[in-house]
Amino acid sequence: MEPAPVHDLDLVQEALEGNQLSFQLLVERYQDKLFSIVRQYTRNPVEIEDIVQEALLKVYRRLDSFQKQSSFSTWLYRVVVNTALDFLKRCGRNPVRAVEDLEIVPENNPPRIAAPDANMEQEEIARVTHEVLLELPEIFHTVIVMREFEGLAYQEIADILGISIGTVESRLFRARARFKEHLLRSHPEFDPTV
Amino acid sequence: MQDSCQKSSMLIPSYLDGELSEEQAAPLRRHLMECQPCRDLAQDEQAMKRWFIAEEAPAAPPGFAARVARRAFAGDAGVLTDSEFALQPHVAGSGNTEQEDPTLRFVLQLTAIAAAVLFCLALAIRTHDLPESADLGASEDYSQVVEKLMRMNAAEEAAADEIPGLPRKDADDEPMNRKTRK
Ligand SMILES: [Zn+2]
Numbered sequence: 001m002e003p004a005p006v007h008d009l010d011l012v013q014e015a016l017e018g019n020q021l022s023f024q025l026l027v028e029r030y031q032d033k034l035f036s037i038v039r040q041y042t043r044n045p046v047e048i049e050d051i052v053q054e055a056l057l058k059v060y061r062r063l064d065s066f067q068k069q070s071s072f073s074t075w076l077y078r079v080v081v082n083t084a085l086d087f088l089k090r091c092g093r094n095p096v097r098a099v100e101d102l103e104i105v106p107e108n109n110p111p112r113i114a115a116p117d118a119n120m121e122q123e124e125i126a127r128v129t130h131e132v133l134l135e136l137p138e139i140f141h142t143v144i145v146m147r148e149f150e151g152l153a154y155q156e157i158a159d160i161l162g163i164s165i166g167t168v169e170s171r172l173f174r175a176r177a178r179f180k181e182h183l184l185r186s187h188p189e190f191d192p193t194v
Numbered sequence: 195m196q197d198s199c200q201k202s203s204m205l206i207p208s209y210l211d212g213e214l215s216e217e218q219a220a221p222l223r224r225h226l227m228e229c230q231p232c233r234d235l236a237q238d239e240q241a242m243k244r245w246f247i248a249e250e251a252p253a254a255p256p257g258f259a260a261r262v263a264r265r266a267f268a269g270d271a272g273v274l275t276d277s278e279f280a281l282q283p284h285v286a287g288s289g290n291t292e293q294e295d296p297t298l299r300f301v302l303q304l305t306a307i308a309a310a311v312l313f314c315l316a317l318a319i320r321t322h323d324l325p326e327s328a329d330l331g332a333s334e335d336y337s338q339v340v341e342k343l344m345r346m347n348a349a350e351e352a353a354a355d356e357i358p359g360l361p362r363k364d365a366d367d368e369p370m371n372r373k374t375r376k
Contacts, residue, residue, distance in 0.1 A: 024263035031259055036251035045252055052254070053262055054273070060266035115241035122247055129245045147211065148246035154213050173207060180242060192238075 008072040016063055027056055030073065033150075034080050040145040041084040043130060055083035070159060077160045081145075085138050093134065110177030111184055114192040132182045140175035147172055198225055202232050210239050 006025070014022035034052045042048060059079050066075055116125045133141050146152045146160065154168045161168070184191050202225045208214050209222055226233050 020263050020267045023266060024259045027259035027262050031254035032251060035254050039252055048252060049255065056262045057266050057270055057272040061271060112238050113242050115244040122249065125245060125247055126249050148243065149248060169208060176207065176242060183245070
């Protein structure tokens, strides 16, 4: 018979009491998810591993400050996304954009964009998308990753980012508009209106 | 654009994300049945989603969790400088901060910057990512790199260690007016 799964919070508590194996189990539980999230910020496997590891070391150092009103995974995702963004900034990639940039929003009429060509390889699509995402301001990049790649519900995104559902919604709206704009700029052939 | 079209265009993305209550989705579906432009819009949104394909996620290498746990318990703090600790302009509430020697602060900042530069360089070298290491090394002299990092730090101090773009006062972040959620 399968033993009942141990709750995250129990593992956290055991890790705090000095049980290294409990922390290892927590890592095992989430590591694939974390690799997959960080993958949306860099496609370099060495960097992905370094970032996930950094985030986990940070999580361990702050384990005692973890506020148990949020779920462990929510907190973990938040730290991982922050670590990935920190990394990009420190290496001079995806710098913080000026506020004006965020305010120029095609509020009513986002551009239209065609689906990728049927003959495009999956890998090629992913590469183009990744490049476009890296051009977006980080707040937009992050909501797209969470929604489109991780398939998180608005409520989950709101919890991780500490914002309201309405803000998630409006940010996603703007993020997608911005995504289309940037994609069209680098690949005008996907403008369906021409 | 008609009023109902305006309204449905705002709802379509959430509808496609499966985030509308049935109460909100039913009238939208009715509208889509009879409105070609809104149907086109919905189709466009679907087309865009095809750009977000889930690639096979890279798996964590064998032994990763054990290694991380070992390092964590050995007190390894990692190599990335931690903005929360290293880059705070003031240490909140601690009394002697104001009298802090400005030279000391400068040295501390330089140390943080140097660590960040080293980390980026180390990664660039490790991954043989030549164009990037060239970016940091050859095309800019040291003072430019430092200046760039200073600017980044300043921007980051503003953002603290929160998830980026959170409760900053972007005009961008006005929640949409939606009365009811499921
Ligand atoms: Zn309509």
